[in-house]
Amino acid sequence: MNPITPSRPLTALVALSACLLAACGQKDDTAAPAAADAAATVTIRLGHVAPLTGPQAHLGKDNENGARLAIDDLNAEKLLIGGKVAKFELLGEDDQADPRQGTTVAQKLADAHVNAVIGHLNSGTTIPASRIYHDAGIVQVSPSATNPTYTRQGYKTAFRVFADDVQQGSVLGAFAVTKLGAKKIAIIDDRTAYGQGLADEFDKAAKAAGATIVTREYTTDKETDFAAILTKVKSTRPDLVFYGGMDTQAGPMARQLRTLNIGAPMLFGDGACTVEFHKLAGDGADGHYCSLPGVPLEQMAGGSAFRDRYKAKFNTDIQLYAPYAYDAVRVVAEAMKQAGSVDTAKFLPALAALNYPGLTAQIQFDEKGDIKDGAITLYQAKGGTWSALETMGGKAPN
Amino acid sequence: MRLPSPGAARRHCTAQDTRRFVDILIQQIINGLVLGSIYALVALGYTMVYGILGLINFAHGEVVMIGALSALTAIGLLVPSGLPGPVVVLAGLLIAIPVCMAVGFTIERIAYRPLRNAPRLAPLITAIGVSIVLQQLAMMGWGRNYHTFPALLPVTAHKIGGAAITDLQIIIVLTAALLMAALVWLVTRTRLGRAMRASAENPAVARLMGVDVDRVISFTFVLGSGLAAVAGVMVAANYSIAHYAMGFMLGLKAFTAAVLGGIGNLGGAMLGGLLLGIIESLAAGYIGDLTGGFLGSHYKDVFAFFVLILVLVFRPSGLMGEKVAERA
Numbered sequence: 001m002n003p004i005t006p007s008r009p010l011t012a013l014v015a016l017s018a019c020l021l022a023a024c025g026q027k028d029d030t031a032a033p034a035a036a037d038a039a040a041t042v043t044i045r046l047g048h049v050a051p052l053t054g055p056q057a058h059l060g061k062d063n064e065n066g067a068r069l070a071i072d073d074l075n076a077e078k079l080l081i082g083g084k085v086a087k088f089e090l091l092g093e094d095d096q097a098d099p100r101q102g103t104t105v106a107q108k109l110a111d112a113h114v115n116a117v118i119g120h121l122n123s124g125t126t127i128p129a130s131r132i133y134h135d136a137g138i139v140q141v142s143p144s145a146t147n148p149t150y151t152r153q154g155y156k157t158a159f160r161v162f163a164d165d166v167q168q169g170s171v172l173g174a175f176a177v178t179k180l181g182a183k184k185i186a187i188i189d190d191r192t193a194y195g196q197g198l199a200d201e202f203d204k205a206a207k208a209a210g211a212t213i214v215t216r217e218y219t220t221d222k223e224t225d226f227a228a229i230l231t232k233v234k235s236t237r238p239d240l241v242f243y244g245g246m247d248t249q250a251g252p253m254a255r256q257l258r259t260l261n262i263g264a265p266m267l268f269g270d271g272a273c274t275v276e277f278h279k280l281a282g283d284g285a286d287g288h289y290c291s292l293p294g295v296p297l298e299q300m301a302g303g304s305a306f307r308d309r310y311k312a313k314f315n316t317d318i319q320l321y322a323p324y325a326y327d328a329v330r331v332v333a334e335a336m337k338q339a340g341s342v343d344t345a346k347f348l349p350a351l352a353a354l355n356y357p358g359l360t361a362q363i364q365f366d367e368k369g370d371i372k373d374g375a376i377t378l379y380q381a382k383g384g385t386w387s388a389l390e391t392m393g394g395k396a397p398n
Numbered sequence: 399m400r401l402p403s404p405g406a407a408r409r410h411c412t413a414q415d416t417r418r419f420v421d422i423l424i425q426q427i428i429n430g431l432v433l434g435s436i437y438a439l440v441a442l443g444y445t446m447v448y449g450i451l452g453l454i455n456f457a458h459g460e461v462v463m464i465g466a467l468s469a470l471t472a473i474g475l476l477v478p479s480g481l482p483g484p485v486v487v488l489a490g491l492l493i494a495i496p497v498c499m500a501v502g503f504t505i506e507r508i509a510y511r512p513l514r515n516a517p518r519l520a521p522l523i524t525a526i527g528v529s530i531v532l533q534q535l536a537m538m539g540w541g542r543n544y545h546t547f548p549a550l551l552p553v554t555a556h557k558i559g560g561a562a563i564t565d566l567q568i569i570i571v572l573t574a575a576l577l578m579a580a581l582v583w584l585v586t587r588t589r590l591g592r593a594m595r596a597s598a599e600n601p602a603v604a605r606l607m608g609v610d611v612d613r614v615i616s617f618t619f620v621l622g623s624g625l626a627a628v629a630g631v632m633v634a635a636n637y638s639i640a641h642y643a644m645g646f647m648l649g650l651k652a653f654t655a656a657v658l659g660g661i662g663n664l665g666g667a668m669l670g671g672l673l674l675g676i677i678e679s680l681a682a683g684y685i686g687d688l689t690g691g692f693l694g695s696h697y698k699d700v701f702a703f704f705v706l707i708l709v710l711v712f713r714p715s716g717l718m719g720e721k722v723a724e725r726a
Contacts, residue, residue, distance in 0.1 A: 055641070057542045191696055217686070218696035222647070224637040227429035228682030229695045235422040248544055252637050260425070261555045261562040282549040282638055 459649015
């Protein structure tokens, strides 16, 4: 169920007026320097879309901060594109993790003729938006959408720097059965494109590895009460409970699992592999497992430096996808540099053929626009943090 | 890293299966009772106001949210003091109650009293307006993020047969029962309660008899808001989460509970709340099996509203709606 809150018209109105103001401000900003030395600089406007309001606002802000950090770095480096100094600008938009809002802001960015889009965060918003960007000839790089459909619609403009659910689901399924020895598995998902997609892939992989799926239960991405479905899960006596969804549900769910005296651990995908999960789960956090495409931040070559710079700039810790949002901006900039142009027609082939040592991995795209050899790391919750267990697949930056 | 596998040797024993089925059923009913107690407390706020004014105070869910968030803020400030957990939560509750009462009083004064003699649609629209305003103010004040309720209360699970219930859940059910009993006593046994009942029955006559109807109405709002504050703290403590939009769905469910029981009727709100909680839990637990997997557990809300429709078709005034004399 997706309750339509009465606040929506007002929120939309406020958002709209804020956007209008922001857009006006943007124009004033760019007008002055552009006029001063128009010959020497080229302005690149990158759209960024993620939920900045609602339950996933903390993740959305994290993505935006990652992108912002990349843009500040690029502007400081005075990158030359076609002999001109590149000046990057970020147009941050809020899609509220809502597919309808996602297409609205996508259309807005298309109308603004941005040079490329970084986003969206959720698969549910990324997929419908990708068509709008494709039709408008705008390159889109998602740092976090994992549903396979995104890159399988035949859109040459769609890229992602993150392993998809087919890869993640199969690793999780194999891990659950062979490493954790789970024979009876209960699966819950939040009925979003992401949660359902990941749960389906996990379902397939776990069955293929020899486990039995004892029950499949469903919730929504707004729910906080899981007592009833967890009781149902309890009745099937699973060895493991898999949840496909985000941390805002995974946290309370892990906590309620403990109050219902269910001893089985939970396994999550990337959406719950966050710092916030520990806060929300409280003392019910320990012992659960999650997977995250990519390698742990500490194992990235510039990982700890990135974390320190992020903390210094935004005065908060990285939640989840910020390094990937950073790389998403960097690969677009690199492709533009190599092509010597900010036109999609020119830099799109360069992006498709890119081989770039990013922060998170050596980034190369396959013919669909997915990252080649995406690594996936498994973590276990211990003492208030996720500690890395093992990394499967993937290539470190050269 | 290999997991212990309980029940590796799976036995097919019918007696055991039956016992397990009963255990799970009991667990679902406990889940429903906890949820239903919270619904009932909130539903009382709707039903009391409706009983006297014939108005649906759609902003009531937002009062619950303000109760949860203001308690959370107070608790956040008190945690460093090192007081024991339950004391801190109680202090948070004692701060949230007057805050909510003030909010409820203000809502009535600003949004409803000036429209006392306006067509019935007008106060309904202001009610929705107040709900939006409160939600947006809370978003500005408390931010858009989910706030977590610190683990201050014992959540040790007690076993009842195969079912589990935590201390916190026992406290929630008992507190709700105690508050409801106190409310019934207040309405049926005190002078003020008599004034409330009189105002509900016929405000004009009550006024002629010397009842200060405006004061009674203010008091009703204050009382309902106090209960909402308690419900808000219960929700936040039980699910360890609070955010600015939490009041909307909760308010809608509680309103449903009030209608289910017969709006305007105190006993009806309590019965409706408990029933709705239990229906939801059972629906989420069994709907998949009953429909052969056609409908999943995420349809529990649909199921709850479906039951409401059925009740309204066959008993338009709700389950206990006909006892007009008990209206308060």
